[in-house]
Amino acid sequence: MGGLTRTLAAARTRLKPAQRPWEEPLGIRLLLIGIAILFLGVFLVLPLAVVLTQALRKGLDAYLEGIGSPDSLAAIRLTLTVAAIAVPLNTIFGLATAWAIAKFEFWGKSLLTTIVDLPFSVSPVISGLIYVLLFGANGWFGPFLEAHGIRVIFTVTGLVIATIFVTLPFVARELIPLMQDQGTDEEEAAVLLGASGWQTFFRVTLPNVKWALLYGVLLCNARAMGEFGAVSVVSGHIRGVTNTMPLQVEILYNEYNYVGAFAVASLLAGLALVTLVLKTLLEWRFRSDRFDSAES
C-alpha cells in the first residue's frame, strides 16, 4: 500500500485540479451542490420562511396578540410543565438503564436494548392509543380509576404519560453505546479506592458522559415540547386545560386564525432552531473530545 500511496501522492501534485480523474469536473460539482441546495431550500427553508411571514403578516401587534392570548399563554405554560416532568424522568431512566446495561453482564441484554428503542418505531397516534386502551372510558383500568376519582385520559396526567412514552429512548440511546465503550475500569478503580456507589457515579461516570447526556436531554426536550400525535389522542383538546402548544396551533389553524396559529408555531420553530444550533455545537464538542483522547 505504501508504494501506491507514494505514486498517488506524486500524481496528485503533478496534476492540476481540472485534470484529476478521481474528482468530478467543476461543472458537475456545481450542479450537484446546486441540486442539493434547491432540494433543501424547497423542503426545509421555504416552510420555515412560511412560518415567519405568516406569523408577521398582520404586523408585530397581531403577532404579539396571538402569543399573548390567555389560551396561548396557558398552552405555553402546559407545554413547559409537561416537559419539566417528562424530561427529568426519562433522564433518570436513561442513566439507570445505561448503568445496568453498560456496567454489568446479564441475560437478555440485547432484548432490553430493543425494548428501550421500541417507542421510536411506534406511530405517535398508536403511542396515544395504547393509553386510551388502558385508561379511557372503555379502557381496562378506566372505569376502576374513575370510580376512585382518578382520571388519566383528557387530563394533564395523560399528556405527561404519553409524552414520556414518545421521548423514552432519547437519553438512554445516547448513553448506552458510550458507556459500553468506556467500560468499567475507572468505576472499579474508584470503588476499590473506597468511593461509595453514588460518589463513583457523580465523580467518575457522570463527568465522562456529560456531553452525550446533554445531547440526549436536548433532543428529548425538543420532542417533548413538540409532540403532537400522541398528546392529541389523549388530550381531548380542552382549551386552557389540556392544550399544549402544538395542539393550540392546530385549534387556531382550524379556526382560520392563521396569524395566531403561526405566531405560536413560530415559537416552536424557534425552539427547533435553537435545538439545532446547540446540537451542532455539542457535536463539535464531541468531535474535539474524541480528537483529544486520540492524541493523548
Place this chain on the structure above:
Amino acid sequence: MAAPSIRSTERARESPPPAARHVGVLPGFGLTLGFSLTYLALLVLLPLTALVIRPWELGADGVWRVLSSPRTLAALKISFGISLLAAALNVVFGTLVAWVVVRYRFWGRPLMNALIDLPFALPTAVAGIALATLYSPKGWLGGPLMELGIKAAFGPPGIFIALVFIGLPFVVRTVEPVLEDLDREIEEAAATLGARRWQVVWRVVLPPLVPAILTGFILAFARAVGEYGSVIFIAGNIPGVSEIAPLLIVIRLEEYDYAGAATIGAVMLLAAFVIILIVNLLQRWSRRWAD
C-alpha cells in the same frame, strides 16, 4: 518457598482475585435494572399488550371485518404506498445531499449540514401547517403548481410532500458516516487504472453504500407510515382517497370504537416489528460488508 506464598496470600486479602472482582465490585445493579424494568413494563410493555389483546374483543370475524372494510384497506394502502414513494425519492436526493456534504467544501456547508436535521427538530404540527400553506392553491409553490395543472395540497400529492419532508434526514444521516469512512485511495487507484469517473462512482463508491442507503430507506419508510401531524393538515383527509391509517385510528377512537382502533393499530405495530427485524438484518449485513 514459604516467603513468596505468604506474600501472595497477603495480596489476595488486599484485593479479590480478578474473576471475583468482575462479578461484584460495582454497586447498583439491582437498583438500576429493577427501576429500568419496572419503568419499561408499566409504560411500554403493558400498554402495548393492551394493543395486541383488545382487537380480539371483536372476535376473529370482527377483526377480519375491520381489516377487510374498504375504508381500512384504502387507508392502509395510502399510508404504505405513499410512504414507499416518499422514501424512494429520499433515497435519490438523500444520497446526493450526503455526497455533497461529505465530499465538497463550499460556503454555507456547515449551515446545510445543521439544517438537514430540521425535520427531526421541528414539531410535526408546525411542519404540517407550514407545508399546507406553502402548497395551498394560494401558496408560494401551490400557486405556480396550480397554473401547471397540479393540485398539490389537499390530496395524495400533499401527503407525498409531507412524507418527503419528515423522511428527509434518514437517508442522509445513515449514508454520511459510511461515505466519510470510505478509503479514497481505492477511487484514486481505480482512476489511475483508467476507469472513468462515473464508472468509479458506480462500481467502486456506490456498492459499499448500498446497505446504508437501504437502512435509510427503511427508516424513512417506517417513520412515514406512522406519521400523523405533518400530514393531516395538507392531506385533505378524504376517506378512501387521502385518509391515512393513523387518522382512521383517531376517527375510530373518537367514535369510542376502541377495538376497531386497536385492530388497525396492531396491524401497523406488526409492520413496525417486521421493519425493525429487517433493519437489524441489514446492519448485520453491512457489518459483514465492512469486514
